[in-house]
Amino acid sequence: MFEIRKDRAKALGGRRRLVREREEYFLLVDQGYGNTEACRLVGINERTGREWRNGRTAKDRFRAPARPASAPVVPSRFLTQADRLHVADRLREKATVRAIAAELGRSPSTISREIRRNGIPLRGDTSRWAYRPYAAQARSDARRPRPKPGxxxxxxxxxxxxxxxxxxxxxxxxxxxxxxxxxxxxxxxxxxxxxxxxxxxxxxxxxxxxxxxxxLRTGRTRRKPHRHAARRQPRFATPMVMISERPAEVADRAIPGHWEGDLIVGPGHRSAIGTLVERSTRYLMLLHLPNGAHKAEHFHQVLARTIQTLPSQFKRSLTWDQGTEMAGHGAFTMATDMPVYFCDPASPWQRGSNENTNGLLRQYFPKGSDLSSHSLEHLAAVAAELNGRPRKTLGWETPAERLAKLLAAS
Structure with missing residues (x-):
């Protein structure tokens, strides 16, 4: 415990300076004590403590505090001690934040943020704000050291x-x-x-x-930029209805029942899994395609059986790329009364929801793996897990929650 000096009378050479008291005061302040408590423990007047900490004022200008603030070399984008002195002096003159910013060549938000972060409530009254430039510089210096604990x-x-x-x-x-x-x-x-x-x-x-x-979805051990998806440009002999002819109601995602589809394929295109994503809810359905069922002669039948399990209000349209598996799109439309619209060549962004979902699925079904080894039950479990994840685009609801709301409303 610090022992308060009893003899403070004038001695030879005038009043003795409070050197030890000042050192003890700053030790207490560094430990988190407020000015009032630190002054009480050291045995000095609160005004003395404030002057030690913030500097004395004379003729409305600030002088250095008893313990000079450090002045490290900092980049020009940071405010300097001279900038903070200018801010403090102009605030005492009732200048506006925008005027101070213009004089320093800074953004008004920079000055406003500096006053808010490094100022203090005057005597605990939040309606009266005090800005002390040397104390502000010390606060800024204390925050700057790196690395900081996460x-x-x-x-x-x-x-x-x-x-x-x-x-x-x-x-x-x-x-x-x-x-x-x-x-x-x-x-x-x-x-x-x-x-x-x-x-x-x-x-x-x-x-x-x-x-x-x-x-993580990518499985990468370090960050690197996204690469362009592989481009494919197969063509059909039968006419296709292009995406440019798709109704406008599909684009705004306001009406449910419009789907996007694609295949994720295994090595050598010998195995595949079909993916269907509803544009409004991002709800996912996976198609089990064993024994070459992803080939054109069989695929439209599997796809039709899956779509026919949906309520009528959820069977409005299907958007697909120009993969050869959809060669039987005419037979599919006749079986389901659901039109198919085809994307332009090399334009995966026209089926953005499905492309994003395929990326998520690669976490479960890595590229180069045999997709025929996955059972129907496993595909259902993967779809359920993805449909149970919150999505930013849905306001952090899950696709299953959003679909349940639509079904309840209908």
Missing amino acids: RIGQNSRLRDYIQERLTRRWSPEQIAAQLPRDFPDDLEMRVTHETIYQALYVQGRGELRRELVHA
Whole structure:
């Protein structure tokens, strides 16, 4: 415990300077004590403590505090000590934030954010805001050192939550969106999807288990740009109805019942799985195609049987690429009364929902693997798992939830 000096009378050479008191005051402040409590423990007036910490004022201009603030070399995009002195002086002169920003050649939002982040409520009154330039510089310097401890590494409950969902093959964005729904009142359980990616990819952080990288959709151990999908341009001998003739109601996704379809194929095109995605709800159906059923002579029959299991209001149209498996599209339309529209050559974005879903499915059915080994029950389980994931485009509802709402309304 600091011992308050009893003899403070004038001595030879004038009043003794409070050197030890000042050192002890700053030790207490660094430990988190407020000005009032630190002054009480050291035995000084609160005004003295404020002057030590914030600097003295004379003629409405700021002077340096008793403990000079550090002045590291910083990039020009950061405010300097001189900038903060200018801000403080102009605020005392009642200048506006925009005027101060113009004088410093900064954005008004930069100055406003600086005052909000590095200012303090005056004597605890949030309606009266004080900005002390040297204290503001010290706060800014204290935040700058890197590397900083990551939020995931510091919060074991958050780390366990993220790892558990990564093992269930949720994407980082889905996890980040689900956190506020599961913990609406706990601000510590918040993290962005980019933070999750950094915890996985950045070496040396060690916040998430490295092997969880393989649970991501891409399975990549490091980041790299997306590549263009393979382009195919097969042609049919029979006429096709092109996507340009598709009704406008399909494009806005307001009316359910419009589907997009494709095949994911195994090595040598010897095996395949059919995929159907409803555009409005993103609901997925998988087609079991054993023993060459993905060939043109059989595929339209399997597809028709699957579509006929749907309610009539969910059988409006089907959009497909120009793959040869749809050579029997005319027979399919006659069996289901459901028109088929074909995308332009090399235009996978015209079936964006289906292309995205095929990417998700490759996590379950890797490229180069034999797709004929998967049973009908396994395909149903995979579809159920994907239909149970929250989707950003659905307001973080799941496709199954959105489909149930539409069925209940109808």
